Amino acid sequence: xSEPSLTAPHQLSYTxxxxxxxxxxxxxxxxxxxxxxxxxxxxxxxxxxxKEYDPDTGExxxxxxxxxDAGVVTSWVWVxxxxxxxxxxxxxxxxxxxxDGADTAFLHAVDAxxxxxxxxxxxxxxxxxxxxxxxxxxxxxxxxx
Amino acid sequence: xxxxxxxxxxxxRGHVELDYQYTAGxxxxxxxxxxxxxxxxxxxxxxxxxxxxxxxxxxxxHAVPFGDDSTVELPDKGTVVTYSIVRVPSENIPLELxxxxxxxxxDGADTALGHVLDANLDDVRMGMRVQxxxxxxxxxxxxxxxxxxxxxxxxxxxxxETYKEHI
Numbered sequence: 001x002s003e004p005s006l007t008a009p010h011q012l013s014y015t016x017x018x019x020x021x022x023x024x025x026x027x028x029x030x031x032x033x034x035x036x037x038x039x040x041x042x043x044x045x046x047x048x049x050x051k052e053y054d055p056d057t058g059e060x061x062x063x064x065x066x067x068x069d070a071g072v073v074t075s076w077v078w079v080x081x082x083x084x085x086x087x088x089x090x091x092x093x094x095x096x097x098x099x100d101g102a103d104t105a106f107l108h109a110v111d112a113x114x115x116x117x118x119x120x121x122x123x124x125x126x127x128x129x130x131x132x133x134x135x136x137x138x139x140x141x142x143x144x145x
Numbered sequence: 146x147x148x149x150x151x152x153x154x155x156x157x158r159g160h161v162e163l164d165y166q167y168t169a170g171x172x173x174x175x176x177x178x179x180x181x182x183x184x185x186x187x188x189x190x191x192x193x194x195x196x197x198x199x200x201x202x203x204x205x206x207h208a209v210p211f212g213d214d215s216t217v218e219l220p221d222k223g224t225v226v227t228y229s230i231v232r233v234p235s236e237n238i239p240l241e242l243x244x245x246x247x248x249x250x251x252d253g254a255d256t257a258l259g260h261v262l263d264a265n266l267d268d269v270r271m272g273m274r275v276q277x278x279x280x281x282x283x284x285x286x287x288x289x290x291x292x293x294x295x296x297x298x299x300x301x302x303x304x305x306e307t308y309k310e311h312i
Contacts, residue, residue, distance in 0.1 A: 003174065003178070004174075005168050005170055005174045006173070006174040006177055006178070006287055007166060007167065007168040007169065008167055008169075009164070009167070010164075010165040010166070010167035011162065011163070011164050011165070012162075012163040012165065013160070013162040013163065014160075014161055015158065015159065015160045015161075016158075016159045016160075016161075017156050017157065017158055017159070018156070018159060019155060019156055019157075020154065020155055020156065020157055024157075025153050025154055026153075029153045029154045031154075032150075084164075085162060134154035135157075
């Protein structure tokens with residue numbers, strides 16, 4: 001133990017491709033067209049993000065429905081110091097957002113400017129990128145009212 | 146993501162980047178400082194005498210800590226115990242395809258080292274005798290990158306019986 005331990009920066013990085021399958025392919029293709037598709041279950045409730053199978057019954061799902069581009073924050077956390085590769089470079093909120101017409105909430109970023117603009121129950125709407133490519137990063141949320 | 150605005154989006158392209166500060170620890174630091182001097186160190190288990198290479202902090206079989214007195218110096222020659230011919234590119238591996246990855250059982254060691262072999266694809270085989278090809282000494286650092294690859298050497302193949310426990 002005479003000498004100190006060696007230490008060095010180490011970056012692990014890799015790229016990969018994943019085929020989206022029929023449901024997510026439609027979902028991301030619609031995002032490119034600035035539309036959001038959820039998945040309707042047999043009981044009429046709508047899953048967002050859409051799923052290929054009903055998580056309760058396991059039955060196959062294929063009825064996709066267009067949702068509003070606005071919704072309600074059901075939970076959130078403020079990110080004061082964004083890290084590289086997070087969706088925004090300025091401070092932002094990660095939030096669970098339930099879109100109008102959906103029965104489940106999904107995680108995304110809210111570009112609210114400051115933490116005091118955030119509250120559970122607040123309305124948010126999508127702000128689309130100038131160029132959409134069919135990715136979840138094609139939009140972020142902003143406060144709606 | 147798609148190249149054509151009219152094609153359906155069928156593929157997700159992921160990119161993972163994780164930044165670490167890697168701390169080698171006592172044993173790997175000792176090993177890498179030896180590699181900087183052009184030496185291979187293994188660690189001999191005081192219980193059963195098995196030699197672990199690259200050296201590590203304790204015996205995984207007997208949970209005995211390896212101290213400085215467990216250290217043994219090993220040659221840079223060994224035997225190919227298994228290999229694979231790689232024909233699929235990896236972004237982080239700059240070698241020209243196809244290339245050969247090998248598990249080399251260094252003489253005197255009981256665990257094999259994964260590396261790359263510079264040889265004809267038709268020549269590589271289990272039992273082939275190989276040796277480390279080191280970078281020029283002026284470029285040596287505390288890194289396994291000091292070894293560019295392994296190369297075949299003009300020695301008779303090792304007898305299967307001598308390495309069959311190490312495949």
